[in-house]
Amino acid sequence: MLDNNNWERFKVDYLPSKAPRDMIADIVEQVEKMLGCGDPRNGYTLYKCVDCGEEHIVAFSCKSRFCPSCGKKYVDNWVEGQVDKILEVSHRHLVFTVPEQLRGHIYWDRDLIKEMSDKAAELIQRYFDEHGKFREYKVGVITVVHTFGRDLGFNPHVHALVAEGTFRYI
Secondary structure (H helix, E strand, C coil): CCCCCCCHHHHHHCCCHHCCCCHHHHHHHHHHHHCCCCCCCCCCCEEEECCCCEEEEEECCCCCCCHHHHHHHHHHHHHHHHHHHCCCEEEEEEEEEHHHHHHHHHHCHHHHHHHHHHHHHHHHHHHHHCCCCCCCCCEEEEEEEECCCCCCCCEEEEEEEEEEEEEEEE
16 A cells, blocks of 8 residues: 555645646546555455464555556566567667647547557658668567656657667568
């Protein structure tokens, strides 16, 4: 369970200035879900030894990617799944951001998140098609969309891991 010493003050003093008004309730819900992660009051499994009667409680996790504990598990599993797919070459990290004026549209139309990821990959491929020596090559790229920034404000952006090399169409 996480410490929430400053959460109430943060909600009042900081969050309204950082997040659009119509997003605040959702942000509060996600943070409070995370703060309750591992708290038996939010659900648990009770294990009991049939021989001695000793009991052991295991609290449920929130399973949120936003949670430092649960999110770490999610990221570790995702990375493990990507390791076999990544070429053993140098890579570049690119970040594509969204203007603040468009963020509300993305918040309310979550299909745009997938579109952001696809368009970032298409843009990278187009760059190589237009500027590369050989146009029949396919760029190796993995994209990941983050929807919140460090300040907990809704800030959708795409991280792209681009191989410094290409695939040749066969």
